[in-house]
Amino acid sequence: MRGIVWDGQLNIRDDVDTTEPGPREVVVRIHHAGLCHSDVSVINGTIPFPTPVVLGHEGAGVVEAVGSAVSKVRVGDHVVLTTLGNCGQCSACDRGEATLCKSSFGALTQRFEIGGEPVYGFANTGVFAERTVVNEHQAIVIDPRVPLSSACLIGCAVVTGAGAVLNRARVRPGETVLVIGAGGIGQSVIQAARISNASRIVVADTNPRKRAVAEAFGATDFIDSSEAPDLVAAVKELGLSDGVDHAFECVGHPDLVRVAIDALDWGGTCTLLGVPRLGTEASFMIAGLYNNKSILGCRYGATRPHHDIPLIVQLYLDGRFQLDEMVSRNYDLADIGDAMSDLEAGELNRGVLDLA
Ligand SMILES: NC(=O)c1ccc[n+]([C@@H]2O[C@H](COP(=O)([O-])OP(=O)(O)OC[C@H]3O[C@@H](n4cnc5c(N)ncnc54)[C@H](O)[C@@H]3O)[C@@H](O)[C@H]2O)c1
Ligand SMILES: [Zn+2]
Ligand SMILES: [Zn+2]
Numbered sequence: 001m002r003g004i005v006w007d008g009q010l011n012i013r014d015d016v017d018t019t020e021p022g023p024r025e026v027v028v029r030i031h032h033a034g035l036c037h038s039d040v041s042v043i044n045g046t047i048p049f050p051t052p053v054v055l056g057h058e059g060a061g062v063v064e065a066v067g068s069a070v071s072k073v074r075v076g077d078h079v080v081l082t083t084l085g086n087c088g089q090c091s092a093c094d095r096g097e098a099t100l101c102k103s104s105f106g107a108l109t110q111r112f113e114i115g116g117e118p119v120y121g122f123a124n125t126g127v128f129a130e131r132t133v134v135n136e137h138q139a140i141v142i143d144p145r146v147p148l149s150s151a152c153l154i155g156c157a158v159v160t161g162a163g164a165v166l167n168r169a170r171v172r173p174g175e176t177v178l179v180i181g182a183g184g185i186g187q188s189v190i191q192a193a194r195i196s197n198a199s200r201i202v203v204a205d206t207n208p209r210k211r212a213v214a215e216a217f218g219a220t221d222f223i224d225s226s227e228a229p230d231l232v233a234a235v236k237e238l239g240l241s242d243g244v245d246h247a248f249e250c251v252g253h254p255d256l257v258r259v260a261i262d263a264l265d266w267g268g269t270c271t272l273l274g275v276p277r278l279g280t281e282a283s284f285m286i287a288g289l290y291n292n293k294s295i296l297g298c299r300y301g302a303t304r305p306h307h308d309i310p311l312i313v314q315l316y317l318d319g320r321f322q323l324d325e326m327v328s329r330n331y332d333l334a335d336i337g338d339a340m341s342d343l344e345a346g347e348l349n350r351g352v353l354d355l356a
Contacts (some may be wrong), residue, residue, distance in 0.1 A: 001014070001016055001017070001018075001129060001130040001131055002014050002016070002129065002130050002333055002355075003016035003054050003112070003126075003128060003129030003130065003333075004054065004055050004056065004128035004129070004333060004336050005052050005053065005054055005055075005114070005119065006042060006043055006049075006051055006052065006053050006055050007051045007052035007053075008051060010043065010336065010337070012333060012334050012336065013114065015114055015115065016054065016112055016113075016114055016119070016129055017112065017113045017114070018111055018112055018113075018129075018131050018132065018133045019110075019111045019112070019113060019133055021065060021066065021067040021133050022067050023067040023068045023069035023070070024067055024069050024070060024135060024136050025066075025067045025070070025111075025133050025134065025135055025136065026063050026065065026066045026067065026070055026073050026133070026134060026135075026136055026139050027063070027064045027065040027066075027131055027132075027133055028059075028061045028062070028063055028064065028079060028081065028131065028132055028133075028134060028139055029061045029062050029063075029064045029130065029131055029356075030059045030060070030061040030127050030129060030130060030131060030132060030355045031060060031061045031062065031148040031149070031152075031354075031355060031356040032059065032060055032061075032148050032149040032151075032152040032330075032352050032353065032354060032355065032356070033056045033058060033059040033060075033127040033128055033152055033352065033353045033355060034058035034059075034152050034153045034155070034156065034157060034184065034327075034350050034351070034352050034353075035056075035058075035336075035339050035340065035343055035348075035350070035351045035352070035353065036057065036058050036156045036157060036184060037183060037184075037185075037252075037343065038057065038123070038156070038275060039055045039056060039057070039122065039128075040340055040343065040344070041275060042055060042122060043055075043340075045277070046252075046275065046276065046277045046278070047275060047278070048278055049120070049122060050108060050120055051120070052114070052119045052120065053119065053120040053121065053122050053126070054112050054119060054120070054121050054122065054126035054127075054128060054129050054132070055122050055126070055128045056122060056125065056126060056127035056128030056129070056353070057081075057083050057122050057123035057124075057125045057126075057127060057155070057156055058127065058152055058153060058155040058156035058157060059080075059081050059125065059127025059132070059152050059155055060078070060079065060080045060081065060142075060148040060151040060152035060154070060155065061078075061079065061081075061127075061148060061355075061356075062076060062077070062078055062079070062148075063075050063076060063077045063079055063139060064131065066136070067136070070136045071136075072136055072137070072141075073136050073139050073141060077139070077141045078141065078142050078143075078144045078146075078148060078151070079139040079140055079141055079142065080139075080140050080142050080151050080152070080154045080155050080309050081125050081127060081132070081134055081138055081139060081140075081155050082138050082140060082155060082159070082303070082305035082309065083123040083124045083125050083138070083155070083156070083300065084098050084099065084101075084104045084124070084138065084300065084303065084305055085103060085104055085107050085109075085124045085134075085135050085137075085138055086098040086099075086101035086103055086104040086137075087101055087103040087104075088137065090102065090103070096304055096307075097302070097304075098303065098304050098305060099299050099300050099301075099302050099303060105299070107124050108120055109121050109124050109126075111126070111132065111133040111134075112126060112129065112132075124138070125138070125155075127152075127155075128333065128336070128353060128355075129355070130355050137305075137306070138305075140305055140306060140309040140310070142154075142309065142310070142313050143313055143317065145317065146313055146316055146317070146323070147324070148356075149327060149330065149352055149354070150316075150323035150324045150326070150327060151313070151323070152352060153184065153323055153326055153327070153350055153352075154309055154312050154313070154323070156184075156300075157183075157184030157185055157187070157188050157326070157350060158184075158188045158312055158321070158323070158326075159188075159300060159301045159303040159305070159308055159309065159312070160185050160188065160273060160298075160300055160301040160303075161184070161185045161186065161187065161188025161189040161190075161191075161192060161248075161250070161273070161301065162188045162189070162191065162192035162195075162301060162308070162312060162321070163192075163298075163300065163301015163302050163303045163308055164189060164192075164248060164271050164273055164298045164301050164302070165177075165189055165192035165193050165196060165246075165248070166192055166195075166196065166301075166308075167301060167302040167303065167304075167308070168271055168296055168298045168301065168302045169246050169248070169269050169271045169296065169298075171192075171193055171196040171198055171245075171246055172196065173196065173197035173198075173199075174197065174198070174199045175196075175198050175199065175245040175246060176198065176199055176200040176202070176240060176244040176245045176246070176265070177189075177193045177198045177200065177201045177202065177244060177245065177246045177247075177248070178202045178203075178204065178235055178244045178246070178247040178248070178260070178263050179193070179201065179202070179203045179204070179214075179219070179247075179248050179250060180204050180205075180225075180231075180247065180248065180249050180250060180251055180256050180259065180260060181204075181205060181249070181250035181251035181256075181274065182203050182205045182207075182210040182213060182214045182219075182250075183250065183251075183349075183350075184326065184349070184350040185250045185273055185274075186203065186205070186214075186248070186250035187213060187214070187217055187326055187349060187350075188326075189248045189250060189273075190203060190214060190217040190218050190219055191217045191218060191321055191322065193218065193246075194217065194218030195315065195320060195321070198246075200220050200221065200238075200240065200244070201218055201219050201220050201221070202219070202220065202221040202222075202223065202235055202238060202240070202244065203219040203221070203222050203223070204222075204223040204225040204228070204231055204234075204235070205222075205223075205224070205225060206224070206225050206226040206346075207226075207346035208224040208226070208227075209346060209347075210222075210346070211224070213325075213349050216322075216325060217322060217325075221238050223235065223238075231259045231263070232259055232262045232263050235263050236263075240265075242265045242266070243263050243264050243265035243266075243268060244263055244264060244265060244268060245264075245265055245267070245268050245269070246268065246269050246270075246271065247259075247260035247261070247263050247264055247268070247269075247270045247271070248260070248270075248271050248273060249270065249271070249272050249273060249274050250273045250274055251274045252273075252274025252275045252276040253274065253276060254276060254280055254281065254282035254283075256274070257270075257272060257282040257284070258282060258283065258284050260272070261284045261288060261289070261293070261295065262284075262285075262288060264293050266291035266292060266293070267291065267292045267293065268293050268294075269293070269294045269295075269296060270293070270294070270295050270296065271296045271298050272295065272296065272297050272298060273298055325349070326349050326350045327349065327350055327351075327352050328347070328348045328349040328350065328351065329342065329347075329348060329351050329352070330351075330352050330353075330354050331351060331352070331353050331354065332353070332354060333353055333354070333355055336353065339351040339353065
């Protein structure tokens, strides 16, 4: 089958196989997969990952085969895949903190083969391939009314961004929000802040073309930060002289971590979503945090996949979370190079690969 394999070069291959599913694993025929910046980060070395690896971790498709002990997922089900392979048996899982399960991070699965040699799947999934094999509980059954071309975004961008707002920062009605970076992650933060009834949603992006999508999703203000050398001052000039209650860093740059902290009002919370190069440090004034300010790390939106993915699906079906509008272009698998160039050039809300 076809798949995109990174081994120091980006290869579009047609000789990728999956392994046979184990008793609790399922084979999913991937229909669509979103291109997240984290895939690009594997290629440019920002996120180290062993090779060869099938890229892609934001996918949706149809269950094609199930292992002998699978009970919750059936052949033909429409599913969104989650990267979390949490165990369901540890204290973190019992507390409802799936992203803190020690089994859920750093699992290096090799459920692909080329010529009989094992191949990794990125982030426990590997969805830039026509099929992938995952644990039964990584395949979340969704209402088939959601087009898979939109549903795929739920698997990373949406749970990460919306989860950061709803699960981690817990934005309350009336609070003020700053979102730095309006890519797929930032767009999901904006929408969840709107659903949380934030009173102001200020979005800053260096790409002025992101104004339209930010405003369509609920931004009350947009700052073209390429024109704003002092972003903190630009935020405060919007009638927010005390700062904001929440700042979300959705780019992955240490200078923007500092901005996000400096833009906070007393008692404010800064949530870090962007992933800079491994080893990157950020600096800030310790005194600046004095008035009960907080910095929160946030992996994968502190998501509980079996709770949050159906929630997003319901919000979509109710017309409250816009997924279709996040997809600006669809690409054939062979055009991954174009998709990555368009992402880097800031042309996309989200680009989606078609594999059906
Ligand atoms: N925490 C997590 O679990 C998690 C999950 C997925 C992705 N990520 C990370 O989130 C980040 C964003 O991912 P994405 O897919 O949304 O990326 P993206 O490339 O789609 O969007 C990034 C946006 O940031 C803007 N930007 C770039 N530099 C900027 C600057 N200096 N100031 C303001 N805006 C700027 C770009 O114009 C673009 O709109 C990446 O670092 C990615 O690795 C984290
Ligand atoms: Zn991602
Ligand atoms: Zn666990």
